[in-house]
Amino acid sequence: MAMVWYEIKKILLRPSCQIALLILLVLAGQSCYRVLYGSEGVSWTNELGQTETGCAAARKLRNAQREWSGTLDQELLEKALAELKRIDSAPDDPSLDEVTQSNIKFSQKQKLMPIRTLLNLSFKGGYEWQYGSYFVAEKVEPEQLPHFYENRIQHLKEWLYDEDSTGYTRFSETEKQYLIRNYETLETPFQVGYTAGWEQAFSASYYTILYGTILIAFLISGVFANEFRWKADSVYFSTELGRKEGSAAKLTAGFLFTTVVYWSVLLAVNLFILIFLGFDGGNCPVQATFHYWNSIHHITFFQLSLLQLADGYVLWMFISALVMLVAAASRSVSISVCVPSVLIMVPDMLERKVDFEKALSLLTLFPHRMTSIYANRTLILYTILGNVVTPAFIQRVLFSSLTILMFAVCYRVYRRKQIR
Amino acid sequence: MELKITDLTKDFRKTRAVNRVNYTFHSGVYGLLGVNGAGKTTLMRMLTTLLNPTSGAVIWDGQDVFQMDKDYRRLLGYLPQDFGVYPDFTVQDYLMYIATLKGIKPAVAKTRVEEMLHLTGMTQFKGKKMKALSGGMKRRAGIAQAVLNDPKILILDEPTAGLDPSERIRFRNLISELAADRIVLLSTHIVSDVESAAGQIILMKDGEFLVTGTSDEIIASCPDRVWICKVPKEQVLYCHQTYRVSNVKTLSSGAELRILSPEAPMSDAVQEETSLEDVFLSYFGEKSGGEDGNGMV
Ligand SMILES: Nc1ncnc2c1ncn2[C@@H]1O[C@H](COP(=O)(O)OP(=O)(O)OP(=O)(O)O)[C@@H](O)[C@H]1O
Numbered sequence: 001m002a003m004v005w006y007e008i009k010k011i012l013l014r015p016s017c018q019i020a021l022l023i024l025l026v027l028a029g030q031s032c033y034r035v036l037y038g039s040e041g042v043s044w045t046n047e048l049g050q051t052e053t054g055c056a057a058a059r060k061l062r063n064a065q066r067e068w069s070g071t072l073d074q075e076l077l078e079k080a081l082a083e084l085k086r087i088d089s090a091p092d093d094p095s096l097d098e099v100t101q102s103n104i105k106f107s108q109k110q111k112l113m114p115i116r117t118l119l120n121l122s123f124k125g126g127y128e129w130q131y132g133s134y135f136v137a138e139k140v141e142p143e144q145l146p147h148f149y150e151n152r153i154q155h156l157k158e159w160l161y162d163e164d165s166t167g168y169t170r171f172s173e174t175e176k177q178y179l180i181r182n183y184e185t186l187e188t189p190f191q192v193g194y195t196a197g198w199e200q201a202f203s204a205s206y207y208t209i210l211y212g213t214i215l216i217a218f219l220i221s222g223v224f225a226n227e228f229r230w231k232a233d234s235v236y237f238s239t240e241l242g243r244k245e246g247s248a249a250k251l252t253a254g255f256l257f258t259t260v261v262y263w264s265v266l267l268a269v270n271l272f273i274l275i276f277l278g279f280d281g282g283n284c285p286v287q288a289t290f291h292y293w294n295s296i297h298h299i300t301f302f303q304l305s306l307l308q309l310a311d312g313y314v315l316w317m318f319i320s321a322l323v324m325l326v327a328a329a330s331r332s333v334s335i336s337v338c339v340p341s342v343l344i345m346v347p348d349m350l351e352r353k354v355d356f357e358k359a360l361s362l363l364t365l366f367p368h369r370m371t372s373i374y375a376n377r378t379l380i381l382y383t384i385l386g387n388v389v390t391p392a393f394i395q396r397v398l399f400s401s402l403t404i405l406m407f408a409v410c411y412r413v414y415r416r417k418q419i420r
Numbered sequence: 421m422e423l424k425i426t427d428l429t430k431d432f433r434k435t436r437a438v439n440r441v442n443y444t445f446h447s448g449v450y451g452l453l454g455v456n457g458a459g460k461t462t463l464m465r466m467l468t469t470l471l472n473p474t475s476g477a478v479i480w481d482g483q484d485v486f487q488m489d490k491d492y493r494r495l496l497g498y499l500p501q502d503f504g505v506y507p508d509f510t511v512q513d514y515l516m517y518i519a520t521l522k523g524i525k526p527a528v529a530k531t532r533v534e535e536m537l538h539l540t541g542m543t544q545f546k547g548k549k550m551k552a553l554s555g556g557m558k559r560r561a562g563i564a565q566a567v568l569n570d571p572k573i574l575i576l577d578e579p580t581a582g583l584d585p586s587e588r589i590r591f592r593n594l595i596s597e598l599a600a601d602r603i604v605l606l607s608t609h610i611v612s613d614v615e616s617a618a619g620q621i622i623l624m625k626d627g628e629f630l631v632t633g634t635s636d637e638i639i640a641s642c643p644d645r646v647w648i649c650k651v652p653k654e655q656v657l658y659c660h661q662t663y664r665v666s667n668v669k670t671l672s673s674g675a676e677l678r679i680l681s682p683e684a685p686m687s688d689a690v691q692e693e694t695s696l697e698d699v700f701l702s703y704f705g706e707k708s709g710g711e712d713g714n715g716m717v
C-alpha cells in the first residue's frame with residue numbers, strides 16, 4: 001500500500017498534473033455556471049416578457065411547473081389543454097409590439113411547458129420532429145386526447161413500415177418487432193413535471209465526462225511512462241519488488257486516482273446542479289421530456305443519472321487502462337496521452353461533420369459514445385445470434401471487459417520490461 | 421558467495437555488445453575498466469536482470485538468477501550510469517521510496533535512510549527536491565539508494581562520474597568500507613578510481629574480458645615497458661606517430677616523452693616503473709599512425 005501511495009504522490013507532485021487537475025475543476029465549474037447562466041441553461045420569462053437567468057429564475061420556473069406536475073392522465077391532459085387554449089385566446093394588449101406579446105403568452109404557458117412539449121410530440125403527426133411541430137399543442141382537440149399515448153406507438157409503426165422513411169431500411173423485421181414491443185411495454189400514464197435539474201445535471205455531466213477523459217489521460221500517462229522518461233527505470237526494475245508488486249502498485253494507483261477524481265468531480269457537479277435547480281422530477285420517465293420521447297430505455301431521470309455516472313466511470317476506467325497499457329508498451333508519455341484523445345475526439349468530431357446515417361453503424365461502438373448512450377441520438381440496434389441488443393448493452397459489456405483485459409495485459413507487459 | 425557468468429553474450433541488432441564472457445566473482449571489489457562502447461553497461465544490465473542475455477547464463481550460488489527472480493534482486497544494489505530520479509521527490513522521499521521498493525520494512529527503512537544520508541554526506545540536503553540537486557549530489561543520492569538494502573552484490577556503473585576530487589576520495593573510502601563480505605563491481609574510465617580500491621581489475625574491450633587480475637598481475641601481463649626519453653622538438657611528431665606516448669612534458673630544449681614500448685625506443689631511453697594507467701593506454705590507446713595491431717593482444 002505504501003508503494004501505491006508513492007505512485008499517487010508522483011502524480012500529485014508534478015506541477016503539470018496540478019495544472020491539469022485545476023483545469024478539470026475549471027471545466028466542472030464552467031459546466032455548472034452554464035447551467036445557471038448559459039444560453040442552454042434554465043431561464044424564466046417574466047410577466048413583462050423579459051428573460052431572467054440564475055438561481056431565482058430556476059426557482060420561479062420550478063414553482064410554476066410544480067402546480068402542473070403529477071400523473072399525466074386524461075384529466076390532467078384535458079385541464080392542461082384547456083388552459084393552453086385559454087391563454088392563447090386571451091386578448092393581447094395592443095399597445096405592445098408583437099414579440100413582447102408572444103413573450104408574455106409564453107410567460108404564462110411556462111408552467112405548462114412539460115405537458116405542452118409532450119402534446120407537440122404526440123400530435124406532431126409522425127415519428128420525427130418536423131418544422132411546425134412546435135405549434136401543434138394548442139391546435140389539439142380534446143377528442144383527440146385519448147390517443148395521446150397510442151400516438152407514440154403509432155408513429156413508430158409508421159416510421160418502421162413506411163418505405164420512404166429512414167426506419168424502413170435500418171431495421172430487420174425482428175428488430176422492428178422488438179422496437180414495437182418496447183414501445184408498447186412502456187408504462188403509462190407518465191409522471192410529468194419540472195425536470196430541468198436532472199436534465200441540466202445530465203448535460204453538464206456529459207461534457208465533464210467527455211472532456212475529462214483527456215485530462216485523466218494526461219494525469220495517468222506518467223504512472224507507467226515516467227520511469228522511462230526520468231531514467232529511473234534501471235533502479236526501479238532492479239529492486240526486489242519493482243517488477244511484480246511495483247506493476248501492481250502502479251495499476252492500483254491509476255485505478256484509485258481515476259476513481260477518486262471521477263467521483264469527486266462528477267458528484268460535486270451533480271449535487272451542485274441538483275441543489276440549485278431542485279431534485280424534482282427524479283421519478284419522471286425520461287420519455288416525458290423532449291429529448292427522450294423516442295427513447296427505448298425505460299428509466300426515470302434518477303436512474304438516468306445513476307446510469308450515466310456509471311457509464312462515464314466505465315469510460316474513464318477504459319481510458320485509464322488504455323493510457324497505462326500504451327504507456328507501459330511504448331514507454332512514452334506523449335504517445336500514451338495522444339492515443340485516447342484521438343480515440344475520443346476524432347469520432348466525436350467526425351460524427352458532427354460526416355453524414356450521420358453513414359457514420360452511424362461505424363461510430364456507435366467507439367468509446368466516446370459511452371457518454372451518450374442516452375443522449376438524443378438516432379435509434380440503432382444490433383442482432384447478435386438472433387437476439388436484438390441495444391448499443392448500450394454492447395458498449396457496457398465491451399468496454400468493461402476491455403478495461404479488465406487491458407489491466408491484465410499492462411501488468412504482464414510492464415513487469416517483464418527490459419531496459420536497453 | 422559466488423556469482424558466475426558463463427558464455428554470457430548479448431547481441432543488439434547489429435552489434436555484439438558482450439561476447440561469450442566467462443568469469444566468477446567472489447567477495448571483494450572488482451574494477452571494470454574499458455573504453456566507451458566496450459560493453460560494460462550492457463554486462464551490468466545483464467547482471468542486474470534488466471536485460472536478458474542472448475545466450476549464456478548468470479549463476480548465483482548454483483542458481484540461474486533469471487529463475488531466482490526477486491530472490492536474486494533482493495541481493496542487488498545498482499547504480500546505473502544514466503541515472504535519473506523523480507524530480508519532485510525530496511532526497512528523503514526518494515530514499516524512502518526505494519527502500520519500499522526494496523522491501524525494507526518501514527520501521528527499519530527510516531533509520532537505514534538516515535544512515536545512508538550520513539554515509540554519503542547528504543544529510544543536510546535531505547529536504548531538497550531531487551530536481552534541484554547538482555549532478556554530483558544526485559550521484560551521491562544514487563550511491564545511497566544502491567546500498568540501502570545492504571546488498572550482497574553491489575553494481576556501480578561509473579559511480580565517480582561527476583564527483584569532485586574530495587568526494588572521489590570519500591567514495592573510495594566508502595567502497596573499501598563496503599567491500600567486506602560482498603561483491604562490488606564498479607566500472608569506470610578513470611584508472612585511479614580502481615587502482616587503490618579494487619582488488620581485482622578487469623580490462624574489457626569489444627565485449628570481451630581482455631585481462632583480469634590484481635593490479636600487479638595486470639601490470640606484469642603488459643608486454644609494453646615504460647621509457648622516458650628526451651627528444652628535440654622536431655622529433656616529437658615522429659614519436660607520436662611511431663610509439664604510444666602516455667605523457668609529454670615540454671622542456672626548453674625539446675620534450676620529455678613517456679613512451680610505451682616493449683623495447684627501448686632509443687638508446688638514451690630510461691626505463692620507469694609501469695603504472696596501471698600505462699597499461700590501460702597500452703591496451704586501449706590508439707597510436708596516431710603507425711603499424712597495425714603491434715603490441716595489441
Ligand atoms: N540499446 C542498444 N541498442 C543497440 N546497441 C546498443 C544498445 N546499448 C548498447 N549498444 C551497443 O553495445 C555496445 C556496448 O555498449 P555499452 O553501453 O555496454 O558500453 P560501455 O562500455 O558501457 O560504454 P561507456 O563507457 O560509453 O558507458 C556499444 O557498441 C553500443 O553501441
Ligand SMILES: [Mg+2]
Pocket residue numbers: 460461462501577
Ligand atoms: Mg556504460
